[in-house]
Amino acid sequence: AQSVTQPDIHITVSEGASLELRCNYSYGATPYLFWYVQSPGQGLQLLLKYFSGDTLVQGIKGFEAEFKRSQSSFNLRKPSVHWSDAAEYFCAVADNYGQNFVFGPGTRLSVLP
């Protein structure tokens, strides 16, 4: 069965600084990988996903993520954080059929003015 870890419970960055959120997964085959964001009072919004192909994936809101098979990682990055990016971020892995989602515990992002 697949699993996901997000080592950082809470990260604080200054507005305009760069951001990297870590995600490590465990899955026997090539996984389907996702990053979601949840703003206060909202549901999950899909930022980006990786199914196959180019290992650097571009998403919405200026986010990108890189799939590194050798490290079993799918870290989320943004070159310049905006105050509106303060939210909770979830990494998820699914099986080859895009089903059986397993979500990481989430990383809360705070942004300082």
Next chain:
Amino acid sequence: NAGVTQTPKFRVLKTGQSMTLLCAQDMNHEYMYWYRQDPGMGLRLIHYSVGEGTTAKGEVPDGYNVSRLKKQNFLLGLESAAPSQTSVYFCASRGWSTGREKLFFGSGTQLSVL
């Protein structure tokens, strides 16, 4: 402690029929969500609730209605099912566990509309 329970697990409808999916959580969570999951799409939010008696629209609310009359239950209704609503539906609640806030998901409902 059952967590989040969805019923039914499977259902087949004919176009135009109605049905209600039930989500129940016993963790006293305020926030509850309904998602649909389609191949290649990830999860998409249908409706959500931030507490008893409240509901709000998500990304794809059309064709669905919800109710949160009791804190522990969040119902998703399809008044007139369409083939485009064939999907896997997930309910989730959000709350604290082992020192951090987490999402708790039900096991899903496979719905086919013929």
